[in-house]
Amino acid sequence: MPTDLPADSPLRQDLFDAAFLGRVEQLALLARRMATSGAQAHRRSKKLGSGIEFAEHRDYAPGDEPNQIDWALYARSDDLQIREFEEEEDLSVYFLVDHSQSMAVGPEDTPTLLDRALQLSAALAYISLSNLDRVAAVPFAQGAQPPMRPLRGRGQFFRLLRALSAVQPGGKTAIAQTIDDFVRYQPRKGLVVLLSDFFDPTGLGDALRQLTYRGFQPMLLHLVDASLLEAGSYGDVALVDSETGQLHEITLTPAMMAEYRAAFEGFCADIDSAARQVGATCLRLDIAVPYDEAVLRVFRAGGFLG
């Protein structure tokens, strides 16, 4: 059940101020320049339809329009074949933004992973809108909300910003459930940009495989906070899982922190492996990196603009 954006929801000025808007315009120009320079491949719909560019032949089946029959080929081979053309249509880009509680962990008065995810999705969405793509933002945590009606054109950018401004942190991360919900709403095929910390105990592989099976092209933007890999102080601490509230009493030592960093690297390697298995792009972005720099890294990594 698609829901429309709230018409009068306020913008989060701490995220989407005038400087941000000016910066995303610059990023859009910069991205277009990078795309025309051949650094980026064109992205077209693979839907066959009534386009002008020939795609392939197929066997005639009763019910097909006679004018679609390739009579010239019939004359040569006495075989009824139907000519199919690629249908020209706009690319749909879905920004699946993780707004689970783990995305809001961090010191006060500093941007959180969610803030960075919203900024990144907004910037990338503006570039997509500028490219006349259809853009939709889908916040998710334990499951995906019904996707908003895809927006098209720059004029819809503020609607998107208002929708993103309404996102609040909360809930647990359940990516598999999110993808299930997302594909159940039968959106148009397109690019699915996952912005998350991917802290999902059930893993990521099944969700990515389902996306590709359904015809979507996934792209993973792994947001990390490297400051959490360094202990502020050692000693006895009670670690509280931000999403489950589970308590882990532990004595923090330098050795223990080293072990934790190693475990995190293993975790990142698992994500990269899952992405490679489905041919998706995975880009790890530290929260310490400014969002504009992060946008440029996305473009450099490839897989976003077509």
Place this chain on the structure above:
Amino acid sequence: MSDAVADARAWAMLAGAVAAALALLYVLRPRRRRVEVPFGGLWQRVLAASQARAFGRKWQRVWSFLLMLGLAGALLGALGEPIFRPEPPSQPPVRWSTVLVVDVSASMATLDGITPAVSAAHLVARLDEAKFALGQLLARSPRDEQFLVLAASGHSQVHSGWTLDRTATMAAVAALQPTDAGLDLQRALAAARAMLAGRPGGRAVLVTDAGHPQRQGDVGSGAVPVALTVGPARDWDRQADTALALAKLASATLDDLAIETVHLRPELPDPDRGTLAVRVRNDSGQVQAARLAVRAADGAQVAADFRADAHLRRLVEVALPVGLSTHIVADLDLGQARFAVQVVGKAPRWVDVAPWNDWGFAVLTEQRKIRVLWVGGANQFLAGAFDAGTRADVTHLEVAAYDPKAWQASDKPRHGIDVVVLDQVPQPPPEGMPALMLAMQGPADATATAQRLAEPDLQVKAGDHPLMRAVSFQDTNFDSVRPLPVQQGDTVLAGAALPGGRTAAVMVARDVAVRQIVWGLDLLETDLALRIALPILVANALGWLAGDAEPLVPPLEIGRPWAIQSPNRRDDWQYLEPGKPARPARVAAGQLLAASERHGVQVWRDGAGKVVARPTTLGDWEQAAQFSPVYRTVEDRPEPPAALDTEALGAWQRWLLAACLALAVEWLLYLRRRTV
């Protein structure tokens, strides 16, 4: 409160305060910092991997759990100790040690308290009075005072060991019984000092009717006893502010009659008749009319055994002057070997309150056979003298067959002869053998005859010699005697008056290396052979030569150790102490060793039935009317030396200390974790 106990309690309180502070810190220790992490799963993996690798960390929880279990156990023990084990904390630490030296000598059986208005049934023995006084003393004593009961008489015996239990101590005191012995005060106080060695707050409480040892000056340095005096009161008693209410009496009502000694002597030539000499003491200050009851029995040992009427042999009315007096009971039938004499007051207003000293005992000696070798011709007078006595076992030998070398003392195991009698034999007696020589001719030794006196006037020269006991030469005629030369060591028993007033020895006894008797007379030339004096003289001579220096059995003094010559070398002697079951006797160096505090007849018996019996005498140190000053109980005792008594700590306090230690260890472990 002594410093030792105060220190112990202070330590306990300090430990308790430390424990409480540690427990508070443990409860209020800083909580762990709460750090919110985006994904706890990663930390969980890290923890699992870390604990799986590190042995210490793997077991850290177990150690901590065990430590906490121990801590909880210690705390539970500390809390539960007063509940589950109430006894140990109820035992206070010992601060005082008191030896109760209770006089159980014979005089403590004296019944005091008699007045014309009070019947004998209400009399109180001094030992009962002492028990009452000790009961009050125990009731007033602090709970941290331990007692030991020492029964003192001739010997000192620990009657109950050190204990804080008043009931047990009082039961031990109540079980005390008077003995028949006197009080050896020095030995009792020495034993008390030995018992007090190393004990805190030591003192000795002497309960006696005797005088205070310090006044008598017979106590050395060390524990100074406190005397509780019981017995007859005197003027200075009434002025004394005694802590204990003791019964006080007038001395005029005391029974002060006592039998000191009893001597029994057979009257020869009839060994079945005898004479009893009884020495009685009257300390009442006035002449008393009394009766001496003489009893005889074969198996009796103590007064209770002799009390039966069937044993009564003679009842003699006597008037007892003040002080000592000796009374003779003659012509007694000696059919039984053991005799007892009781002095009984006769005045109707006069009640015997000291029955313990009213009895005396005597025992007839064992009349063993004397084996005699008689060498000489036929002499019907000598043979009759041998037969008159019952002890001589005579072997007759003609003079021609006599060879002195064959009867030497070294060959006694072979010939078994005790005494040799040579009648008109010119040869000397066998070497080393006791001999009686009726030698008109005389042997060729130092006692050889010198001259013959006609019709001499024979006189007894040594009437107190055992040979001359009951012997009289009055109206005895001699045809002739032969004077004997006297040498050093000879005793002239009888002499003949010579013209001019001189005297010649005609009967000589020698007791130098071996006993010998020489008579310078011929039985066939005197009418002595027709008189009673001859068998008495022969019997006395045989007894003296056989080694019987004293025909009467000497009494044994109660409360003293005895050593009695054993009649044989057997080691299976049994000692029958009066009133007690038979037990193996101690035999050492051929002597029977024993000591008893029971007045009566002491009996030893060997496996063959041989019996040795000896009477006892009370001695003269115990008198019913012994007056002594009263000493008050000393309440302001010196404090025992201060020392930390770890035993003063209760078990629950030790548990608390253990919990304290565990808390400290846990705290240190926690701090170590905090400061990594």
